[in-house]
Amino acid sequence: MKKVTFIHAADLHLDSPMAGLKNLPEPIFARLKESTFSSLRKIVDAAISNEVDFVILAGDLYDGEDRSLKAQSRFRAEMERLLGKGIPVFAIHGNHDHLGGSWVKMQMPENVHIFGSKTESVLLETESGAAVNLYGFSYPTRHVTERKIHxxxxxxGGDFHIGILHGSDGSTTEHGSYCPFAVGELLEKQFDYWALGHIHKRALLAENPPIVYPGNIQGRNRKETGEKGCYLVSLDEAGANLEFMETNDIVWHEADISARGITDFDGIYRLLLKEKEKFRRVGKGVLLSVILRDIGLAGQDELDSLHSNLLELLQDGEEDESSFVWTTKVQVLEEDSWERGDLAGEADFYNELFQVADGFGPASEVLEPLYGRLPARKHVSTLGKEEEALLLEEAERLLIRLLRN
Incomplete structure (x- = not known):
């Protein structure tokens, strides 16, 4: 029975600038900046230790169309490690590192095949005698919005057929709708595996044959939570076996914590210290965002300390830890004693205020001057619907609290 094994990774985003995170302590920020390279090294380690037949990289190898020399140099060094073990690499470029960009080119080693702007097939004969046809194309420009599956x-001929595609199945709005496709269109091709890229969240769109988003190899902001990595894939006549392999050096997590029933600052602080330890992992760094709900502190001094001192206390000493848990943010949602209906009946002003709040458009519209202008949009990530709702809720609570004090 013929069999092939390979690594499927995507969205490396090598040398990502980690925009908006420079307020981190220098040791943690430096490690975060290095994390995409560390993740690539782990992928290569896995390929070598598992003696795979080849490696697939499904787009966005680099974070930008300028492809920094540092990123190219690091990538080439890792590809040379694979060359030394006789492992070929098949890669495409996506919307971030499209072929239309401008960069100083570094020559890649002979084991790396980069697909061109037109869809092509490449035949690989493995050492075990299996014939594998791989199909793919690289983005000629940043915005490839047409369907390319046809x-x-x-x-x-060939024993196995593997499609490589950097595009969107339409299941999320967090990434641009580039090179759209439907799962049914991929199934119709009767390939043995579809190696997808572009969506940074891991997803198995179909099992037979596997249609797979491995997600990106390293989370780069608080939206990209959880473990990141690649897949080790085995294909034979009976089907496929997929094993997820974690590659990230730093993991983003979000904790939603209730402080209901705790009546003093120290109690809340101790609760968060305990919850924080649940995320600590040997050899990994963790960037933790906290939503703290149901605050019922009676004293104003303790409440003020919650807003002004809690984050600093949770961060204290973590910059010196190799297995750190750095709290990036604590969003405090207080337990309010007022109800909208009561306030609306109390004064016409509150009634008008709530009407304005209910008619308020998406927060993204208010922030559009920030997102829409080039200097700022590099450093500001867009908000999801849940984040917008929390932001508006917190703004309303803060305004009511200030008005009633």
Whole structure:
């Protein structure tokens, strides 16, 4: 029975600037800046230790169209490690590192095949005698919005057929709708595996054959939570076996914690210290964002300390830890004694205020001058619907509290 094994990774975003995170302590920020390279090294380690037949990189190898020399140099060094073990690499470029960009080119080693702007098929004969047809294309420009699946034509012969595609299945709005496709269109091609890229969240769109988003190899902001990595894949006549392999050096997590029933600052502080330890992992760094709900502190001094001192206390000493848990943010949602209906009946002013709040458009509209202008949008990430709702809720609570004090 013929069999092939390979690594499927995507969205490396090498040398990502980690925009908006420079307020981190220098040791943690330096490690975060290095994390994409560390993740790539772990992928190569896994490929070598598992003696895979080849490696697939499904787009966005680099974070920008300028492809920094540092990123290219680090990538080439890792590819040379694979060359030394006789492991070929098949890669495509996506919307971030498209072929239309401008950069100083570094020559890649001979084991690396980069697919061109037109969909092509490449035949690989493995050492075990299996014939594998791999199909793919690189983005010629940043915005490839047309459907390209019709350009994937199954070649005659071969034991296995693997499609490589950087695009969107339409299941999320967090990433641009580039090179859209439907799962059914991929299934119709009767390939043995679809190696996808572009969506940074891991997803198995179909099992037979596998249609797989491995997600990105390293989370780069608080939206990209949880473990990140790649897949070790085995294909034979009976089907496929997929094993997820974690590669991230730093993990983003979010904790939603209730302080209901705790009546003093120290109690809340001790609760958060205990919860923080649940996220600590040997050899990993963790960046933790906390939503703290149901605050019922009676004293104003303790409440003020919650807003002004709690974050600093949770961060204290973590910059010196190799297995750190650095709290990036504590969003305090207080337990309010007022109800909207009561306030609306109390004064016409509150009634008008709530009407304005209910008619308030998406927060993204208010922030559009920030997102829409080039200097700022590099450093500001867009808000999701849940984040917008929390932001508006917190703003309303803060305004009511200030008005009633």
């Amino acid at each position: 350009t994937y034509e199954k070649a005659a």
